[in-house]
Amino acid sequence: MAETTVDRAGAHRAESAPLLQMQQVTLRFGGVVALNEVSFEIHRGEILGLIGPNGAGKTTCFNALTGVYQPTSGQVVFDGQPLGRRKRYQINRLGIARTFQNIRLFQNMTARENVLVGADAHHRTGVLNALFRLPRHRREEAEGHRLADELLELMDLGHRGDDLARNLSYGEQRRLEIARALATKPKLLCLDEPAAGFNPVEKQRLMDLIRRVRDMGNTVLLIEHDMRLVMGVTDRIVVLEFGKKIADGRPEQIQNDPAVIAAYLGVEDDES
Numbered sequence: 001m002a003e004t005t006v007d008r009a010g011a012h013r014a015e016s017a018p019l020l021q022m023q024q025v026t027l028r029f030g031g032v033v034a035l036n037e038v039s040f041e042i043h044r045g046e047i048l049g050l051i052g053p054n055g056a057g058k059t060t061c062f063n064a065l066t067g068v069y070q071p072t073s074g075q076v077v078f079d080g081q082p083l084g085r086r087k088r089y090q091i092n093r094l095g096i097a098r099t100f101q102n103i104r105l106f107q108n109m110t111a112r113e114n115v116l117v118g119a120d121a122h123h124r125t126g127v128l129n130a131l132f133r134l135p136r137h138r139r140e141e142a143e144g145h146r147l148a149d150e151l152l153e154l155m156d157l158g159h160r161g162d163d164l165a166r167n168l169s170y171g172e173q174r175r176l177e178i179a180r181a182l183a184t185k186p187k188l189l190c191l192d193e194p195a196a197g198f199n200p201v202e203k204q205r206l207m208d209l210i211r212r213v214r215d216m217g218n219t220v221l222l223i224e225h226d227m228r229l230v231m232g233v234t235d236r237i238v239v240l241e242f243g244k245k246i247a248d249g250r251p252e253q254i255q256n257d258p259a260v261i262a263a264y265l266g267v268e269d270d271e272s
């Protein structure tokens with residue numbers, strides 16, 4: 001019999017069951033086949049890299065598993081449940097959080113308030129509880145503040161909590177987005193090019209932060225163009241090209257895969 005474990009929702013699940021399964025997912029935009037029967041799994045507690053040249057289908061893949069787009073065929077199964085036609089907020093409630101290629105913070109709110117927005121999304125308090133500041137609401141509010149401060153600390157933003165998001169540096173804003181996503185207590189954190197526009201020192205720091213997030217028990221899906229970062233931080237990598245999966249393996253396997261070198265690393269070399 002498979003070993004079982006009790007997850008955060010208190011449910012017993014097979015230890016070996018993947019957290020997420022893309023099952024033969026095809027997604028068409030008119031004549032463009034952005035994803036072509038793509039299948040892969042994300043295991044609990046791993047950092048999975050999703051890479052591929054421009055237009056390979058990485059963002060579409062993120063959009064398919066966060067409910068922005070519905071697959072034309074195939075399905076996404078998360079924590080044992082097919083996502084079906086669930087809306088974005090419902091999928092977020094199930095435990096998938098994401099950041100975006102372009103920063104989407106509330107610029108006129110403080111860093112702490114931005115993280116609290118993420119924490120609030122998780123609260124169960126009704127309007128009456130909130131209006132009359134009933135004990136449950138006050139408890140959740142206090143928990144939210146504690147969590148926000150912990151996450152700001154985790155992302156090296158402990159000293160920036162009271163500053164408006166728009167006054168944070170670009171790198172700090174990117175880290176704040178990760179803190180906000182983590183505030184929803186996701187089972188899966190999806191990061192879409194979190195190191196875009198970073199210098200090498202900032203990239204190194206981000207790698208350390210992503211590892212820290214994983215070591216706390218989180219599962220991370222990472223889209224990233226910087227090969228050094230991807231190779232250095234991931235446990236496993238899935239490679240897409242023209243909407244098809246062409247490789248799936250450990251970083252050292254991917255690095256030496258002729259199809260990947262031809263499709264992706266070769267292109268990078270030529271471009272550089």
Ligand SMILES: Nc1ncnc2c1ncn2[C@@H]1O[C@H](COP(=O)(O)OP(=O)(O)OP(=O)(O)O)[C@@H](O)[C@H]1O
Binds near residue numbers: 029033056058
């Ligand atoms: N909303 C859309 N409507 C039409 N075509 C789209 C749409 N979104 C993506 N595509 C097309 O689907 C294909 C995959 O795009 P996608 O953005 O997923 O690639 P990507 O690997 O994320 O690329 P990049 O690295 O440049 O961000 C491309 O041919 C793109 O033009």
